[in-house]
Amino acid sequence: MPTNRSYRDSCGMARALDVVGERWALLVVRELLLVPQRFSELRHALPNASSNLLADRLRELEHHGVIHRRKLATDSGPQVYDLTAWGRKLEPIVLALCDWGIDAPNPPEPSSLSATSVLIFLRDHARPDPAAPPYVCRLDLDGSIWTVSVDIGKVQVEYGEPPKADISLRTTPKTLGNLLANPAELDAALADGSATLVGDLQTLTWLLSGG
Amino acid sequence: MPTNRSYRDSCGMARALDVVGERWALLVVRELLLVPQRFSELRHALPNASSNLLADRLRELEHHGVIHRRKLATDSGPQVYDLTAWGRKLEPIVLALCDWGIDAPNPPEPSSLSATSVLIFLRDHARPDPAAPPYVCRLDLDGSIWTVSVDIGKVQVEYGEPPKADISLRTTPKTLGNLLANPAELDAALADGSATLVGDLQTLTWLLSGG
């Protein structure tokens, strides 16, 4: 059952926290920043949140107008959760909190890392050489396909298959997170199969080493 | 007893919420944005938080390096809580959340409003006429004295007695909040004594009507 408690404080901050201050709420918002997601995808992205809690949060966030349910492909097809216009305005706040939290102590192991999390980190923290030629990377994370485009030092991340890719990488979000923190481990990851590359190794090195 | 739970998610956002995601934590940070405060002042500013919870949060925030205790006036005198350098970096995030929350439904009545909350709102949302002459307002909120300086359309808020004030206003945070939302009620507030003005009425009207 969804919660109903309030800080009973007129300040905008307290009213914001009445809406997105409950546990897991802002992590759901983070998950929806790059692409609308289904219930099971959110469960996979937030494995430490129990299903009843996730259902409660989704109901609350929908009730408060932060997210809404809709059908993919107009009418038929699976249902996904997406941010509303108001919910989308949380994006800079969520990104700023991501930055701030980087200086916090690491969480206890084992810890999860969703595809969305690592792609946001890649997009906002990679500093690819602006002099390098533009390229497109097809990224397969846990079976979901993403398009990472790099041009003039800018990184763009989109959900879905690229029309044409220069290189293709298949790995897990956690491995990619480790590689961004420590690009020197790339050779080892390719050797033991935790990452698979098709295309030019140097291009991938450019992408990773900028993080 | 302070909590110890974690999202066990490596994303910066989750690690940030491991630190400031517990209930009341960000409201404590908000309270400390303008001036360090004592335990009893924080209790008064956050009347809906129980004392044990507030003590727990202060301990946790101190342990995580967001706030620290210190003595006023070097060594002796009362103890206050203040933001650390890392905690201070939350300021833009807190202010952005304040803005975002303004579009949320109002909390159930009765609802509190601290001096810090209303002063932050005044500072960041008042749009005084840039052509008006500069002035200084001495503000007495619940017995605490603040200095509000307006110059070229910019509002500055500081804790403490102004060296010299053009006008002086005494009221409560809640009344001031109402006046900022509805400046037309100023006459009524002055008439029924919920606000007391010394100085030029037009100057105060300028300040309020910009919100």
Next chain:
DNA sequence: CCGCATCCGATTGGATACTG
């Protein structure tokens, strides 16, 4: 008073099992 600590009933969160 100030600065908490203790106790306790009411909610909420987390883990697991289950259903349409």
Next chain:
DNA sequence: CAGTATCCAATCGGATGCGG
């Protein structure tokens, strides 16, 4: 797949106690 139902532990909120 998309959630419910259930149960128990942790947390919250409110009242009270207590030394300085």
